Amino acid sequence: MIKVDDVVYATFRAPDLDRMENFLVDFGLMRAHRTESHLYMRACGRDQYAHITELGDPAFVGMGFRAKSEKDLFTLADKEGCSSVAQLDRPGGGKYVQLTDPNGFKVEVVHGIDTVKPLELKNNYKFNFGNDTERYNEFIRLKKGPTQCLRLGHVVIGVSDFKESNKFYKSNFGFLDSDVCYEGDKENVILAFNRVDRGKEYVDHHTLLTAPTGKPELGHIAFEVQDINAIYLGHEHLHSKGYDHSWGVGRHILGSQIFDYWFDPFGNRVEHWTDGDLLNNSSPTGVHPYSSRFATQWGVTEDSRK
Ligand SMILES: [Fe+2]
Numbered sequence: 001m002i003k004v005d006d007v008v009y010a011t012f013r014a015p016d017l018d019r020m021e022n023f024l025v026d027f028g029l030m031r032a033h034r035t036e037s038h039l040y041m042r043a044c045g046r047d048q049y050a051h052i053t054e055l056g057d058p059a060f061v062g063m064g065f066r067a068k069s070e071k072d073l074f075t076l077a078d079k080e081g082c083s084s085v086a087q088l089d090r091p092g093g094g095k096y097v098q099l100t101d102p103n104g105f106k107v108e109v110v111h112g113i114d115t116v117k118p119l120e121l122k123n124n125y126k127f128n129f130g131n132d133t134e135r136y137n138e139f140i141r142l143k144k145g146p147t148q149c150l151r152l153g154h155v156v157i158g159v160s161d162f163k164e165s166n167k168f169y170k171s172n173f174g175f176l177d178s179d180v181c182y183e184g185d186k187e188n189v190i191l192a193f194n195r196v197d198r199g200k201e202y203v204d205h206h207t208l209l210t211a212p213t214g215k216p217e218l219g220h221i222a223f224e225v226q227d228i229n230a231i232y233l234g235h236e237h238l239h240s241k242g243y244d245h246s247w248g249v250g251r252h253i254l255g256s257q258i259f260d261y262w263f264d265p266f267g268n269r270v271e272h273w274t275d276g277d278l279l280n281n282s283s284p285t286g287v288h289p290y291s292s293r294f295a296t297q298w299g300v301t302e303d304s305r306k
Pocket of ligand 1: 154156
């Protein structure tokens with residue numbers, strides 16, 4: 001088994017690349033590359049692209065995880081159901097191995113894609129907390145407009161058979177359980193918040209969430225933003241453009257993120273989040289009833305979710 005390092009991008013199909021690009025610019029991504037048939041959008045970080053759209057009927061296609069080494073790609077390629085290692089025909093090159101998950105989603109594991117220069121943040125201010133002040137002789141003056149997405153943080157998929165999907169992702173990519181939810185008996189786990197295993201290094205509470213929706217579907221993809229100012233600036237901008245809001249602003253319990261969810265023009269849910277929990281491999285798994293999966297600590301309640 002290999003242990004993937006992170007999620008890097010999500011891939012969609014849409015019949016109108018202009019419409020997708022316009023939304024994503026308002027959401028806080030920037031065009032990295034565009035062809036007749038493909039749109040590549042980047043966030044502010046070092047990854048070439050974080051969102052890919054192929055021209056076609058609307059669909060969520062799948063996601064790409066980064067392998068820790070090229071050797072890991074060859075290890076993975078030896079497993080049943082995996083393609084051989086091949087060159088990526090995309091900006092930044094690199095190599096990949098492709099799998100299909102039990103729901104039919106395409107999963108690519110990549111390595112060696114050239115990195116790009118990070119983009120400067122527009123609204124980057126220190127916070128003065130009550131007992132921990134850092135900002136002196138400096139005023140917060142936020143610039144309105146699209147917020148800036150820092151990176152793709154996680155993907156949530158609805159699956160037809162939780163146990164089968166959970167086994168697929170854990171056994172192929174080495175995910176750890178941060179929190180799991182059960183129905184009835186505590187042993188009857190039906191939802192998992194998966195984090196990557198980087199040993200002692202701290203990582204996001206979840207990189208992949210598999211949820212029992214009874215059919216393969218995208219739950220959402222989620223981009224990290226700088227802070228709560230970035231959440232609200234993004235919210236106001238998307239609202240002013242008339243986009244369809246899903247849920248937020250609020251703070252989750254599981255993962256602790258401050259969140260705000262929107263829909264792209266093709267019905268895919270996309271999230272801005274900030275200030276999530278960071279765990280390493282010593283953190284124990286939390287066990288919770290299924291009914292608590294969307295519970296919030298403040299802001300909107302779970303029953304207002306669209
Ligand atoms: Fe999320």
